[in-house]
Amino acid sequence: MQNERMLVYYNNISFHYFQKGGFIVGLGKKLSVAVAASFMSLTISLPGVQAAENPQLKENLTNFVPKHSLVQSELPSVSDKAIKQYLKQNGKVFKGNPSERLKLIDHTTDDLGYKHFRYVPVVNGVPVKDSQVIIHVDKSNNVYAINGELNNDASAKTANSKKLSANQALDHAFKAIGKSPEAVSNGNVANKNKAELKAAATKDGKYRLAYDVTIRYIEPEPANWEVTVDAETGKVLKKQNKVEHAAATGTGTTLKGKTVSLNISSESGKYVMRDLSKPTGTQIITYDLQNRQYNLPGTLVSSTTNQFTTSSQRAAVDAHYNLGKVYDYFYQTFKRNSYDNKGGKIVSSVHYGSKYNNAAWIGDQMIYGDGDGSFFSPLSGSMDVTAHEMTHGVTQETANLNYENQPGALNESFSDVFGYFNDTEDWDIGEDITVSQPALRSLSNPTKYGQPDHYKNYRNLPNTDAGDYGGVHTNSGIPNKAAYNTITKIGVKKAEQIYYRALTVYLTPSSSFKDAKAALIQSARDLYGSQDAASVEAAWNAVGL
Incomplete structure (x- = not known):
């Protein structure tokens, strides 16, 4: 059954x-x-x-x-x-x-x-x-x-037995991704490679013991692999690179030449980009990789004075300033203390690689490329991109939406929506760092950037890297348009509380678009009653869900 x-x-x-x-x-x-x-x-x-x-x-x-x-x-x-x-x-x-x-x-x-x-x-x-x-x-x-x-019909036992050790599972996982431990560099990323024994569901409704293997590195390119390895045979059941990114995308002087106030600290006779001002004690720290792809997180950004004004420091100024604002938003709006709600350090590394066209959340920190000047300018220069990446961290610690198909599109959409909540001047995402087009995505008009805005146009793409894992950056346009409908109907203040509650209280790793709709309706009813719940329902009805 x-x-x-x-x-x-x-x-x-x-x-x-x-x-x-x-x-x-x-x-x-x-x-x-x-x-x-x-x-x-x-x-x-x-x-x-x-x-x-x-x-x-x-x-x-x-x-x-x-x-x-x-x-x-x-x-x-x-x-x-x-x-x-x-x-x-x-x-x-x-x-x-x-x-x-x-x-x-x-x-x-x-x-x-x-x-x-x-x-x-x-x-x-x-x-x-x-x-x-x-x-x-x-x-x-x-x-x-x-x-x-919860599968009520599942057997009380798994269909196989454990014959491999965790280290053997790691070996199989490295082979599956075409790498060796010696060929990649973790730098000093806090979370090392690991293999955890899980019960993995099969298509026939049974369960097999399998290792959930995590492999993270930043050289020769950023990676956050999740590989499922059968604990008896060593067969790789699934593999996915879960690097989550914004798309193919004192005082200090920003990339646009604006002077902003920075919270920094004084250490060993110099000033460094370590924000110790938060009432919870959470640290926000910004590093410079100096165009390297190794030794993450890099060198702590510093200055002999309390002013960060050199051209090489501008990307760091934006990253540090924007992340401080995003932290304040989550703390002041939801009482959330860092991405993990436990006061975890929030780390950024700028100048990743050479002309790297991306910003990414890699499991425990953010990295920003400088862009190639044709498609992107330095990606730390966008408030909504910073908020987008930080929200991936929040999602990782709460709903933990799988980065594939509809859960993956929701993962991207919730990051876009909270990107908007942090930058409400317009409905576009990434407009401050794109060169070849006005923005990356639009909540109000997803079709402007090639996304569907109605469920009838949902794109069934392959669950592969080439297929964007089922179109997570494509089909996110549908829930994005539902969010736009919601916000324009009930306003930002109510909408942000509803979205946060749905993400942190109701959604689970395998949630679908219909699950998200139900979660948001329930959250609206919890917080504001039936009238606003009906508005949320109508917003999702309008996109065919």
């Missing part, structure tokens, strides 16, 4: 549509679960529990159930133990006891006082690759929504 579509009905109204792996459960007084392929039904009656009417229930709320459609069953305490007991009590819906198949990886409390418990499914104790389940609890300790990916 794992390949069937499932409809969930409450009071004869369909509120959930999902395919293999996805689920959401609302436990009202009567809940019917109908499997579309077989029309089998299951009805659960919970005596003594009343569920309120829900006039706003919509069929296209694909992944989220309003809390008044759920059992108002107060948890004795808000804890992992209490939630797992709750799931155990509702085992008929989940086919057994899902608490035995979930491992808590994070829990947060948002500004509304709602609590969100993020779990990873496990098979025989091994985490499932690219799957998460989030359980949401309101201020009254009621579970009001559950979303994510």
Whole structure:
């Protein structure tokens, strides 16, 4: 049954549509679960529990159930133990006891006082690759929504056994990407190469033990490889370079000759680009690679005075200034402390390589090329590009959207949207660093730069490097246009809160466009009520979703 579509009905109204792996459960007084392929039904009656009417229930709320459609069953305490007991009590819906198949990886409390418990499914104790389940609890300790990916029909055991060590898996991964450990340089990147044992889903709904291998280096070119290696045979099941980028794209003097204020520090008789001014203690540090592609992050940018005015320092001035502003935006708007919300250092390296036409988030820092002068000028000169890259870091630490197909397009779109929130003077992305065309992308008119703006024009591109991993930089135009529709209807202040909540609370690695729509509608309802939720819904309806 794992390949069937499932409809969930409450009071004869369909509120959930999902395919293999996805689920959401609302436990009202009567809940019917109908499997579309077989029309089998299951009805659960919970005596003594009343569920309120829900006039706003919509069929296209694909992944989220309003809390008044759920059992108002107060948890004795808000804890992992209490939630797992709750799931155990509702085992008929989940086919057994899902608490035995979930491992808590994070829990947060948002500004509304709602609590969100993020779990990873496990098979025989091994985490499932690219799957998460989030359980949401309101201020009254009621579970009001559950979303994510859980295969109820999965075997309790994997279809293979582990015969390879982590080091052997790394060897297979290096061979798969056509490199050797000796041929690449990590510099002093904080996160070294690693191999983690996971349970990887197969097309037949089973799981195989596999190593999730991460290989990062910056020479001879930036790379953030994720390679899946079968733990028994060594076969490479999947490989992807997940470098995420803006596209094929004191005081200091910026690239445009503007003088700006910089937060710096004094060290060993000189001034350096280390911002220690943030109230949380988070450091923002800017380095110069001096056109090298090795020894990341490079040389700390310094000056004998508190002024950074030389031509070679201008790219660093922009990077340092812009990143400070982007940090302030996330902290002041969402109380988010750095990309990881743990005060992690935020590092930039400018002058990467020679005429490098890109800016990139490489897993734990940003790099900026100088451009070739024909397509791009130095890429640190754009506020929205800096915000775009920083948002990739935020996404990595929250929803962790897979960088392929629709999740990858959402990954790019959310970065573009927060790029706009940091630079609201226009709807374009990258307009300050493009030479051969006005900008890279447009939220208001994606077709201007070759992107679709409606789901009917979605492009089914190959999930390969040549195919942009399913068109992540192409199909992002569809959710970008939905964001434009949302912002013009309800304004920036509400929209940015809704988008941040959806990204950090509801989305999961495999979320689709429909999942994003549902997450944004639910976030709008959480924060502002039904009227703004309807506006978000209309914004996505307008792009065919």
